Amino acid sequence: MSILAVSVWRGGADGRFQTFTVPRLDAQTVLDVVTHIQRRLDPTLAYRFACRVGMCGSCAMTVNGQPRWTCRTHVANVEENGKLTIAPLAHLPIVRDLVTDMRAFFDKWARARGQFQPTKTRRDDVARVAPSSAARRAVDAAIECIGCGVCYAACDVVAWNPDYLGPAALNRAWTLVKDVRDGAGCERLAAVAGDAGCHACHTHESCSERCPMHLAPTASIAGLKRATALAVLRGDL
Amino acid sequence: MTISARGNRGHVAYWAFIVHRLSGLALALFLPLHFLVLGQALEGEAALDVFLRWTETPLVQASEIALVFLLAAHLTGGLRLLFVEFVGWRSEAQKMLIASAGGVAAFCALAFALNLM
Amino acid sequence: MSPGAETRLWLAQRASAVVLALCVVVHLVTMIAAVRGGLTAAEMLGRTRGSMMWATVYGLFVLAVSIHAPIGLRTVASEWLGWRGRTADAACVIVGVALLLLGARAILAVTL
Numbered sequence: 001m002s003i004l005a006v007s008v009w010r011g012g013a014d015g016r017f018q019t020f021t022v023p024r025l026d027a028q029t030v031l032d033v034v035t036h037i038q039r040r041l042d043p044t045l046a047y048r049f050a051c052r053v054g055m056c057g058s059c060a061m062t063v064n065g066q067p068r069w070t071c072r073t074h075v076a077n078v079e080e081n082g083k084l085t086i087a088p089l090a091h092l093p094i095v096r097d098l099v100t101d102m103r104a105f106f107d108k109w110a111r112a113r114g115q116f117q118p119t120k121t122r123r124d125d126v127a128r129v130a131p132s133s134a135a136r137r138a139v140d141a142a143i144e145c146i147g148c149g150v151c152y153a154a155c156d157v158v159a160w161n162p163d164y165l166g167p168a169a170l171n172r173a174w175t176l177v178k179d180v181r182d183g184a185g186c187e188r189l190a191a192v193a194g195d196a197g198c199h200a201c202h203t204h205e206s207c208s209e210r211c212p213m214h215l216a217p218t219a220s221i222a223g224l225k226r227a228t229a230l231a232v233l234r235g236d237l
Numbered sequence: 238m239t240i241s242a243r244g245n246r247g248h249v250a251y252w253a254f255i256v257h258r259l260s261g262l263a264l265a266l267f268l269p270l271h272f273l274v275l276g277q278a279l280e281g282e283a284a285l286d287v288f289l290r291w292t293e294t295p296l297v298q299a300s301e302i303a304l305v306f307l308l309a310a311h312l313t314g315g316l317r318l319l320f321v322e323f324v325g326w327r328s329e330a331q332k333m334l335i336a337s338a339g340g341v342a343a344f345c346a347l348a349f350a351l352n353l354m
Numbered sequence: 355m356s357p358g359a360e361t362r363l364w365l366a367q368r369a370s371a372v373v374l375a376l377c378v379v380v381h382l383v384t385m386i387a388a389v390r391g392g393l394t395a396a397e398m399l400g401r402t403r404g405s406m407m408w409a410t411v412y413g414l415f416v417l418a419v420s421i422h423a424p425i426g427l428r429t430v431a432s433e434w435l436g437w438r439g440r441t442a443d444a445a446c447v448i449v450g451v452a453l454l455l456l457g458a459r460a461i462l463a464v465t466l
Contacts, residue, residue: 066245154245160433194360195432202258203321205250205331219326226323228361229368237358262430265423268453275460278399285395293392305385312378315371322368348386 004079006033008045009087012094017085018042030070030078031059034086034098047098054212057148061098062087067153069212089153105149105166112169113191116176119183127181138178142171142220144213151207151217163196167207167217170198174220177227189224189231198224253335257314260307267304306346313338355443363425370422377415402464409465416457424450 002024007017020037031049038045049059054072061070064078064085078084092100120127129136151167152158158166165173173192176182192198201221208216231237245251278285291297317334355363388397402408424446431437431445 156245157433190357193357194355195438197357199360199364200429202254203250203318204254205248206245209248209250210245216326218321222322222326225364228357229365232358232361232365237361258430261423261426265427268419268423269456272453272456272460276456276463278395278463279459282395282399285399289393289395305382308378309382312375312382316375319368319371319375345382345386349389352386352389352391 003082004033004075005083006037007083007085008034008037008098009094010045010097012096015094015097017087024075024079024082028075030061030063030068030073030075030084030086033075033084034061034070045098046096055146057146057150057212060089060148060150060153062090062153067150067210069148069150072212089149091153091155091158092149100149102149105152105168106147108165109147109169109172111191112165112173112197113184113188114169114172114176116179117182117184119181129180133180135178135180138223139175142175142215142217145171145215146213148212150210150212154206154210156204156206157200157202161196161200164200165192165197167201167221170201170224171215171217171220174223177224186231186236189228189237192224193228193231193237198228201225249332249335253314253317253338256310256339257318260311260314263304263307264311302346302350305349306342309342309345310338313341363428366421367425370418370425373414373418374422377411377418380411381415399464403466405465409461412457412461412465416454416461420450420454420457423453 004022004024006020006022008020009015010018020041022033022036022041025032031052034045034047035049038047047059047061049071050056052059052071054069057069059070060067062068063070063073064080067089068078070086075084086098088094088098088100092102092104095101131137131140145168147168149168151171155164155167157164170192173188176184177188182188194200198221201218203218203222205218208218211217228237274285274288277288292301314335317338320334321331388401402412427449428442428446431442437445
């Protein structure tokens, strides 16, 4: 029976890697490995998961230096000579072991005005939005984000600029900028413009490379650059 | 301290960024020197010629070729960014844009190098 | 700096980039065509002395670079040195003015 030598981050920010020996199985995912460790080897290991079928994004961790959904990462695709390194997501404070504090990620989502602002009431007619319209196609291309944090963990600018809102927050803001029903217009553009916003993106495309939903936050952020530039030229910003 | 994102650096767009930023830094550092040298012409042709003779050493010539490459690379990388930001995202075009940027820059450096000899 | 001001900085950098793209192409072609087996002062100055055209091209070049380079350096300083705020912005302006003055001097040196 073959085995895996798995290095797992233990503790908080001042923690260290601990190595476990885990049996190697067919069709094994990294989440299977983490689960095995916690159930059979060390019950004190802290980690997050929920659906374990690639829908919720809760199991996102850093595997061999890259942020991934562990339930959708086959060990066969990432193990290096029988070795695996598992750490919590980058750029977020570590609560314990493989669990990060996601508050900063979601606070930035709110700071980017990533919430829909309605303009109608229940007494008005339902909004008519043609799915084939350019605006709606732009929204549809970016709307499937489930807030897993992988793009945020992949982004170097997040590491270099603590105020940077990050790819997910900006991507969501873009879907609302292009949503014809939304009423937050200029306030949202002001929220996403500047050194902490879309203008800090340098098109590394790490977010688009790593996004498990195959979204392209880089494209959304480029859209925000155009929208904010137009707003400045019109005198709205 | 948080975990770093060191594993996210293998893809081509990341290297395009690194080349673009480092070339920009190098050019920004070089430019004042370039202006000062050209300003030597204020002292007359002879003063400028003294400096230009010095640039005929192999090390300086190699640096000049490198600078031409860096200038062309920064230009072509910048054009790629202008395309992505203003024309929009075409995922198939991304890698092609980066590859052509690198190719044009290398061509310029080569052309300059050949003319130098 | 306000989001509007930072957006304007970004726009200025991109606009100066477009001007620079044109100037750099001219400069690269000139360099590659002109430097044949080395360059002498006479060759270079023979081309630029008394030329309104070169004064204009290089004038535009220097102006655009004095806008473009400091804004880029400001970003690098912020991200790689953690240098932000008023002192960083002031340094950025100083670099821009320095490039403008040195560049103007260089243009005068080769065109007058």
